[in-house]
Amino acid sequence: MFKSIGICSVCLKDMPIFQPNRRIFLEMPDIDCRKNPPFLIILVTSCRDQIKTRMAIRETWGKERVVTDKRIVTFFLLGSPSHYQDGFTIMMESLLYKDIIQKDFLDTFYNLTLKTLMGLEWVHTFCPQSSFVMKTDSDMFVNPLYLMELLLKRNRTTRFFTGALTMQAHPVRDPRSKWYVSKEEYPWNKYPPCCSGAAYVFSTDVASRMHIISKKIPFFKLENIFVGLCLSHLRIKMEALHSEPVFFVGRIEFSPCRYRRLVTSHFITSVEMLLFWHGLEKSIDEECP
Ligand SMILES: *[C@@H]1O[C@H](CO)[C@@H](O)[C@H](O)[C@H]1NC(C)=O
Ligand SMILES: *[C@@H]1O[C@H](CO)[C@@H](O)[C@H](O)[C@H]1NC(C)=O
Numbered sequence: 001m002f003k004s005i006g007i008c009s010v011c012l013k014d015m016p017i018f019q020p021n022r023r024i025f026l027e028m029p030d031i032d033c034r035k036n037p038p039f040l041i042i043l044v045t046s047c048r049d050q051i052k053t054r055m056a057i058r059e060t061w062g063k064e065r066v067v068t069d070k071r072i073v074t075f076f077l078l079g080s081p082s083h084y085q086d087g088f089t090i091m092m093e094s095l096l097y098k099d100i101i102q103k104d105f106l107d108t109f110y111n112l113t114l115k116t117l118m119g120l121e122w123v124h125t126f127c128p129q130s131s132f133v134m135k136t137d138s139d140m141f142v143n144p145l146y147l148m149e150l151l152l153k154r155n156r157t158t159r160f161f162t163g164a165l166t167m168q169a170h171p172v173r174d175p176r177s178k179w180y181v182s183k184e185e186y187p188w189n190k191y192p193p194c195c196s197g198a199a200y201v202f203s204t205d206v207a208s209r210m211h212i213i214s215k216k217i218p219f220f221k222l223e224n225i226f227v228g229l230c231l232s233h234l235r236i237k238m239e240a241l242h243s244e245p246v247f248f249v250g251r252i253e254f255s256p257c258r259y260r261r262l263v264t265s266h267f268i269t270s271v272e273m274l275l276f277w278h279g280l281e282k283s284i285d286e287e288c289p
Contacts, residue, residue: 025122027090029075030098037129039070040148043119046076046138047107048086051093053138056270058097060277061142072144075099077115079107112197112223117214123207131157133207136199141268141276143259147201150241150263156203159236163200164247168193179222186220194228195238196249199264209234256283
């Protein structure tokens, strides 16, 4: 669908070259939160090449929906591709779907912290009227309806943070590892307790609190650890959303009854998102044991 917009070389020549300016958003969603604030904003880290996945998310769990007066919206977090022609493609996609939050930083694994901070800054600046925020990845299956149901049941509105708790981890000191961290970057032997970066959910005031405190905390390249550092400075503890686990950081095999009662399942392809979502919708009236 998206490919049908012809991109002409004339337009490309006239494109402004992006000036590096971290304060300015290159792309933003078209939403006025003062008028009609969403209950839940789902922020999905994504990158330029994942257009197929973004399309699948838009058609399935990320589709904007209103359930009992409460609105759920999904936006994608992107950095800047190194080639400005790719920047143009993202501009066109943003114009069409109005669901992209983008700033000018290089889109790399070690800039994931910047990507998440950009999402927090956007919520803090443009949508503090929302109630909850979820941060997740583009290879996740999310059941936003069950998440909303549990958030309403939990009835917490401030200083609330939940997700998949991880064991307190130690920094990896082997330079060959993807998670290598030098003593200069992090001198201590233990990380703060936190969550898997794959999916976590918090009340919107926590987005503002983290955005503000993040300026006082030394930058750390591992995103979930940085979030953990922010939370320990804020003295906010992770809490369970439900008496049973609902955030899965591994892959859960699909069955309608299983997926009705989970919030996330990991390592899901765009084709599977469509299959699973339609499977869920089709079985809506079926009884589960
Ligand atoms: C993160 O983005 C900045 C700004 O574009 C860039 O200078 C830096 O090299 C990036 N860092 C990494 C680790 O990729
Ligand atoms: C939610 O909590 C508030 C107080 O924090 C209480 O007044 C209200 O009755 C609760 N609502 C539900 C549905 O439990």
